[in-house]
Amino acid sequence: MKKGFFGLAAGTALITALSVSSAFAQKKYDTGASDTEIKIGQTVPFSGPASPYATIGRTQAAYFKMINDQGGINGRKIKLIQYDDAYSPPKTVEQVRKLVEGDGVLLTFQLIGTPPNAAVQKYLNAKKVPQLFAATGASRFTDPKHFPWTMGFNPNYFVEGRIYGQYILKEHPNAKVGVLYQDDDLGKDYLNGLKAGLGEKAKTMVVAEASYEVSDPTIDSQILKIKAAGADLLFSAATPKQAAQAIKKLYELNWHPVHILDINATSVGAVMKPAGLEASKGVISVNYGKDPLDPTWKNDPGMKKYFDFMAKYYPDGDANSNFNTYGYSTAQLMAEVLQRCGDDLTRANVMKQATSLKNVTGDLALPGMSINTSPTDYRVNKQLQMMRFDGERWQLFGPILEDKSPAS
Incomplete structure (x- = not known):
């Protein structure tokens, strides 16, 4: 009798275990997902x-x-x-x-x-x-x-801006910096990051700031304002259309400041070619991915x-x-x-x-x-490497820069 009881108990336990296992193996879906x-x-x-x-x-x-x-x-x-x-x-x-x-x-x-x-x-x-x-x-x-x-x-735009600030301090410590930036979270994060990278020197090094709206037809007046302030280094926190306009305008003015461009506007086809490959020569930015133009x-x-x-x-x-x-x-x-x-x-x-x-x-x-x-x-890409445009393609230089500090 005892044997039968324990046999039944064991069988029940096995069935329970299988049902629990089955429950854990069940598919779970929210709206937008199904078996197919x-x-x-x-x-x-x-x-x-x-x-x-x-x-x-x-x-x-x-x-x-x-x-x-x-x-x-x-x-x-x-x-x-x-x-x-x-x-x-x-x-x-x-x-x-x-x-x-x-x-x-x-x-x-x-x-x-x-x-x-x-x-x-x-x-x-x-x-x-x-x-x-x-x-x-x-x-x-x-x-x-x-x-x-x-x-x-x-x-992160703030982090990227901070990296540019640190680069400027190291390579161009006496630069007079002008900033062209999109008047939204993108541009403001870059501007604040740049200043954080420059630290105390930001107050004296940044000589001009000029914002633009995405809907503005040109950024000519902003470039002229930055040039008039005596800047010899331009940081463009811009999207492709305005970045191309900025490069082109500098070339037309025969003005040759050190030009740093944010990563969002580094497309050769959408920015450098419309602006002019010769005009784009020497522009500096960063990257985290392989460039298909790089042999x-x-x-x-x-x-x-x-x-x-x-x-x-x-x-x-x-x-x-x-x-x-x-x-x-x-x-x-x-x-x-x-x-x-x-x-x-x-x-x-x-x-x-x-x-x-x-x-x-x-x-x-x-x-x-x-x-x-x-x-x-939540940051996906925290590693960057500097690069410079040579008139045909981007050339990587320097070490991998990894940001381990807070995102803002």
């Missing part, structure tokens, strides 16, 4: 003043097409829903609401631009919808304490994968554009996070995976650089 599909959404400036960035969205769409052709992620196809917001914050609000409340996306991915991301940040955090790898480096997008559902991708990477396996991808999935795109390498790298990271989510495709788990990346290296990361995130440090 993962819906993600983004806004892209396919029109408007920041339309040079549109090719980023096209590259990302092509990348997910490639992923789907390969069977998807853990057997699920990626449905990327893209809307044009023309880099207009009110339009971004309208389109993101449509993505969340109409299309029912699991997350937003790589919304492009600082003002558009700022316009929807509170909304997405209130809805607990991941605002992943936002295409901006403003400090507010790497602030887990106040915005736990938002992660920027770009190097150093000719036989690099990651670069070969990228060129093969462009040839097959985006043949109309400029494979030499760093906007397209950016699109490729961001899409690759997004795919990596979704892969790590396994069958737990909840919004909370998406954020958990995105904020626990350790030594992740993409195909196009510079040697020695990797991605590390944590629940208290």
